[in-house]
Amino acid sequence: xNGRKLWHFHGGLKLDGHKPISMQSTVEPLPxxxxxxxxxxxxxxxxxxxxxxxxxKVKKGQVIAEMQATVSAPVHAPTSGTVTAIEERSxxxxxxxxxACIVIDTDGKDEWLDDRKGHSQYHLLDPEELRILIRNAGIxxxxxxxxxxxxxxxxxxxxxxxxxxxNGAECxxxxxxxxxxxxxxxxxxxxGLNIMRHAVHAGECLIGVEDNKPEAISALRDAxxxxxxxxxxxxxxxxxxxxxxxxxxxxxxxxxxIPSHKLPIDIxxxxxxxxxxxxxxxxxIRGIPLISRYVTVTGTAVAKPHNLHALFxxxxxxxLQQCEPQEDKLARLIMGGPMMGFEINxxxxxxxxxxxxxxxxxQQDITDDQPVQPCIRCGQCAEACPAQLLPQQLYWWSKAxxxxxxxxxxxxxxxxxGCCALVCPSHIPLVQYYRFAKTEIWQQERxxxxxxxxxxxxxxxxxxxxxxxxxxxxRRRKKKELLKKTQGDKKEDDKKSAIEEAMxxxxxxxxxxxxxxxxxxxxxxxxxKQIAEADARRxxxxxxxxxx
Amino acid sequence: xxKSSPHIHPHGNITRVMLNVCLALVPxxxxxxxxxxxxxxxxxxxxxITALLTEAWILKLRKHPIQPSLLDGSALLTAMLIALTLxxxxxxxxxxxxxxxxxxxxxxxxGGLGQNPFNPAMVGFAVLLIAFPQEMTRWTSxxxxxxxxxxxxxxxxxxxxxxxxxxxxxxxLTMATPLDTMKxxxxxxxxxSAIQSTQKVMGEVAGFGWEWINLMFLVGGLxxxxxxxxxxxxxxxxxxxxxLISLITSLIAPDSYASPLFHLFGxxxxxxxxxxxxxxxxxxxxxxxxxxxxxxxxxxxxIIRSWGGxxxxxxxxxxxxNMAVPTIDYYTQPRVFGHDGK
Ligand code: SF4
Ligand code: SF4
Numbered sequence: 001x002n003g004r005k006l007w008h009f010h011g012g013l014k015l016d017g018h019k020p021i022s023m024q025s026t027v028e029p030l031p032x033x034x035x036x037x038x039x040x041x042x043x044x045x046x047x048x049x050x051x052x053x054x055x056x057k058v059k060k061g062q063v064i065a066e067m068q069a070t071v072s073a074p075v076h077a078p079t080s081g082t083v084t085a086i087e088e089r090s091x092x093x094x095x096x097x098x099x100a101c102i103v104i105d106t107d108g109k110d111e112w113l114d115d116r117k118g119h120s121q122y123h124l125l126d127p128e129e130l131r132i133l134i135r136n137a138g139i140x141x142x143x144x145x146x147x148x149x150x151x152x153x154x155x156x157x158x159x160x161x162x163x164x165x166x167n168g169a170e171c172x173x174x175x176x177x178x179x180x181x182x183x184x185x186x187x188x189x190x191x192g193l194n195i196m197r198h199a200v201h202a203g204e205c206l207i208g209v210e211d212n213k214p215e216a217i218s219a220l221r222d223a224x225x226x227x228x229x230x231x232x233x234x235x236x237x238x239x240x241x242x243x244x245x246x247x248x249x250x251x252x253x254x255x256x257x258i259p260s261h262k263l264p265i266d267i268x269x270x271x272x273x274x275x276x277x278x279x280x281x282x283x284x285i286r287g288i289p290l291i292s293r294y295v296t297v298t299g300t301a302v303a304k305p306h307n308l309h310a311l312f313x314x315x316x317x318x319x320l321q322q323c324e325p326q327e328d329k330l331a332r333l334i335m336g337g338p339m340m341g342f343e344i345n346x347x348x349x350x351x352x353x354x355x356x357x358x359x360x361x362x363q364q365d366i367t368d369d370q371p372v373q374p375c376i377r378c379g380q381c382a383e384a385c386p387a388q389l390l391p392q393q394l395y396w397w398s399k400a401x402x403x404x405x406x407x408x409x410x411x412x413x414x415x416x417x418g419c420c421a422l423v424c425p426s427h428i429p430l431v432q433y434y435r436f437a438k439t440e441i442w443q444q445e446r447x448x449x450x451x452x453x454x455x456x457x458x459x460x461x462x463x464x465x466x467x468x469x470x471x472x473x474x475r476r477r478k479k480k481e482l483l484k485k486t487q488g489d490k491k492e493d494d495k496k497s498a499i500e501e502a503m504x505x506x507x508x509x510x511x512x513x514x515x516x517x518x519x520x521x522x523x524x525x526x527x528x529k530q531i532a533e534a535d536a537r538r539x540x541x542x543x544x545x546x547x548x
Numbered sequence: 549x550x551k552s553s554p555h556i557h558p559h560g561n562i563t564r565v566m567l568n569v570c571l572a573l574v575p576x577x578x579x580x581x582x583x584x585x586x587x588x589x590x591x592x593x594x595x596x597i598t599a600l601l602t603e604a605w606i607l608k609l610r611k612h613p614i615q616p617s618l619l620d621g622s623a624l625l626t627a628m629l630i631a632l633t634l635x636x637x638x639x640x641x642x643x644x645x646x647x648x649x650x651x652x653x654x655x656x657x658x659g660g661l662g663q664n665p666f667n668p669a670m671v672g673f674a675v676l677l678i679a680f681p682q683e684m685t686r687w688t689s690x691x692x693x694x695x696x697x698x699x700x701x702x703x704x705x706x707x708x709x710x711x712x713x714x715x716x717x718x719x720x721l722t723m724a725t726p727l728d729t730m731k732x733x734x735x736x737x738x739x740x741s742a743i744q745s746t747q748k749v750m751g752e753v754a755g756f757g758w759e760w761i762n763l764m765f766l767v768g769g770l771x772x773x774x775x776x777x778x779x780x781x782x783x784x785x786x787x788x789x790x791x792l793i794s795l796i797t798s799l800i801a802p803d804s805y806a807s808p809l810f811h812l813f814g815x816x817x818x819x820x821x822x823x824x825x826x827x828x829x830x831x832x833x834x835x836x837x838x839x840x841x842x843x844x845x846x847x848x849x850x851i852i853r854s855w856g857g858x859x860x861x862x863x864x865x866x867x868x869x870n871m872a873v874p875t876i877d878y879y880t881q882p883r884v885f886g887h888d889g890k
Contacts, residue, residue: 009885010882010885094552173556247885247886251885257885257886258886259886259887259888260884260885260886260887261886262886332555334555336553338553338554338555338556339553339554339555339556340553340554341553341555342552342553343552343555359555361555365555365556365557366555370558371616373562373616373617373620373661374660374661374662374663375662376562376565376622376661376662376828376829377662377828377829377831377833378565378828378833379779379828379833379834379838382833382834382835382882383779386885387884387885387886388882388883388884388885389884389885390833390834390881390882392833409881410884410887413884413885413886413887416553418553418554421554421558422554422556422558423558424558425558425561425562425564425565426562426662427558427561429552431552431553431554432552435552
């Protein structure tokens with residue numbers, strides 16, 4: 001055992017892992033598919049802007065889209081070939097939407113860009129240089145959220161990082177890509193961790209791995225040098241879903257809770273996924289940008305479940321074909337795990353940076369058509385909720401569309417882990433109600449902000465018109481006076497100060513209004529992701545919102 | 549509807565919960581029949597049939613699908629609980645009226661399963677007790693020996709026609725319950741120990757037969773807790789409340805107040821603790837709230853038993869606390885992750 005004190009979080013569930021079935025064979029590099037479809041947005045934040053045009057030849061590792069905002073990430077060509085289109089294609093998204101993608105017809109040569117540069121002496125670089133390398137390599141959180149990693153390695157003025165945590169929990173059933181990565185690339189993960197530690201000046205480093213992955217734990221421990229053992233601890237943590245949630249993992253390892261609406265850095269913690277660490281090592285030491293990843297293909301409708309090393313942009317169907325899909329049984333394809341993943345309808349949808357798993361399910365595994373019964377207030381949902389919420393109250397008020405009450409019961413602390421829905425004896429699709437409520441609240445606030453702005457503009461214009469009327473009168477009066485006295489005027493000054501006054505008034509009003517808590521401000525990466533997803537989902541939800 | 553996560557089988561199932569609770573009642577039912585005869589079976593049959601028919605009828609009136617609700621097991625459980633609180637020898641219309649009232653007024657008038665603020669079984673029982681005190685307060689004498697119980701056929705005839713076998717009178721077959729006896733005799737100045745040693749109906753600790761029935765309900769209740777079907781909080785808190793207050797009074801005035809054991813294993817205590825107070829729909833839902841809820845029920849049971857005018861107190865204690873649930877829940881919300889404690 002670790003000998004380290006661990007804490008635990010409320011609730012959570014012990015789930016059947018189904019992990020071994022996809023860990024029987026080694027990770028195979030996938031052949032290069034004839035065509036790659038690379039979405040411009042594979043991360044939280046602004047989509048990248050294409051810097052290539054149709055017809056261009058590109059080489060492996062070449063930047064094909066640049067970031068245009070702070071919260072964004074560049075995109076690189078995963079292999080060599082020719083850009084044949086830049087257009088909307090379906091992307092992995094809960095709403096099954098389409099978005100701009102760069103389409104590359106591959107040439108099979110897999111030719112690298114020449115000027116790749118690695119920095120094996122990374123400790124000689126200063127943190128800012130490291131962050132730039134990581135940013136330019138297009139690295140985003142590979143655990144699922146896809147938040148640009150360099151931003152999480154930028155603690156900000158006055159913030160001290162006590163603990164740097166690598167998340168190797170991988171708590172969702174079926175998924176094993178991180179487990180395989182830890183087994184195969186333990187040394188790279190440790191190197192990446194060292195680089196990150198250098199970038200944020202962290203003291204202690206912890207790698208949290210669920211104790212159902214003993215091979216991964218020993219691989220990581222074996223990879224540590226004597227010196228590294230002084231500051232890196234590989235911690236076996238109990239296997240309880242959702243212990244891989246950032247908040248839960250930090251609680252388990254440090255006993256600290258991230259305050260609601262705050263970030264880990266606010267309590268001196270930085271947390272990254274193990275896959276991200278390996279990508280950082282690739283980028284900094286070898287000069288390889290983020291162009292591929294491990295993907296688990298598993299479930300009950302593939303005969304040969306295993307992990308594949310896939311280039312971004314590879315169609316999901318291409319991966320499935322490697323695993324002998326049983327077409328007649330395949331009833332649902334899910335990206336991610338069974339608890340938080342979402343359904344994919346178009347099998348040509350590409351693998352992106354955040355694709356950790358393709359889960360196939362048969363009809364008999366899916367039971368969301370079980371009849372929904374009334375809530376009997378049994379409280380099992382509350383017992384299971386890792387956020388210590390009262391899911392049945394949230395459900396009640398979401399259903400009643402009383403969104404103030406929903407917020408009173410802290411719907412925004414819900415991490416959508418699905419524990420409540422899984423234990424509910426009445427089979428109520430609880431999480432769906434919370435997503436619906438969150439979406440509605442965000443929309444209402446945005447509408448309100450919009451109308452606030454419109455009203456401000458309107459008020460200001462009216463004020464200006466009044467002012468003008470007064471001025472006109474004044475002018476006329478002054479003209480008359482002028483006729484009499486021919487005197488200098490300081491009306492220009494008057495006008496200026498009056499406008500300034502009006503602006504100040506509007507600004508003060510705005511200040512006052514924004515003093516009330518707004519959910520669209522100070523969002524955590526996870527929430528930003530939720531908003532983005534919610535937006536696209538909104539239309540559909542409105543169409544078939546949960547019936548009462 | 550969007551197919552959204554989670555994608556795997558929900559673990560729970562209302563019907564399974566309800567049927568498990570019904571199953572856990574069986575040991576207590578057997579003990580009940582052993583000591584008080586087959587009257588319970590007749591009452592239970594009438595109650596169950598009434599419950600299912602009434603529910604089907606209302607669901608039809610409300611234009612709701614009948615089958616899922618009827619088969620969820622909740623009506624069955626309500627009927628069984630009502631029957632268990634009735635004296636074994638009552639006319640057929642007692643279980644009929646009690647159950648029908650519970651289904652119509654206590655359950656469906658509020659919107660059906662999950663919406664009712666008051667425990668339907670206890671509403672049914674309370675209404676019967678108030679409307680028909682005569683029939684509801686006299687219990688069959690326990691079977692001090694086998695011969696003292698009527699046969700099934702005789703019981704059925706009594707239930708539907710009120711005719712008893714020749715030579716037997718209602719008064720001869722029934723007597724006051726141990727709880728009643730204790731209250732009446734102590735108010736007459738008898739000491740608790742004298743009552744318990746001279747009256748056969750008082751049994752060893754908590755009434756002849758009753759102590760066994762309670763023990764069996766305790767066994768069933770522990771099964772439910774071990775299976776994770778009910779939480780431990782409400783039963784534990786309720787028994788603790790009852791235990792503490794009876795301990796204090798019996799230490800202060802041992803001659804006028806019975807011991808904690810008498811209260812814990814007498815009357816419908818264990819049935820109330822594990823099967824009635826734990827009704828999820830009408831109980832508090834927060835962990836701390838459940839402790840407060842259970843503890844208060846325990847105290848109220850003692851207060852009503854000792855100083856109130858009714859033979860047993862489970863129903864009124866539960867109904868009173870049902871009223872307090874929204875307030876309790878409001879003030880005992882758990883601290884949300886990442887929020888400061890209150
Ligand atoms: S688990 Fe389901 S039935 Fe139980 S309280 Fe929660 S929402 Fe209601
Ligand atoms: S989905 Fe939300 S409410 Fe449900 S258990 Fe998870 S955090 Fe709690």
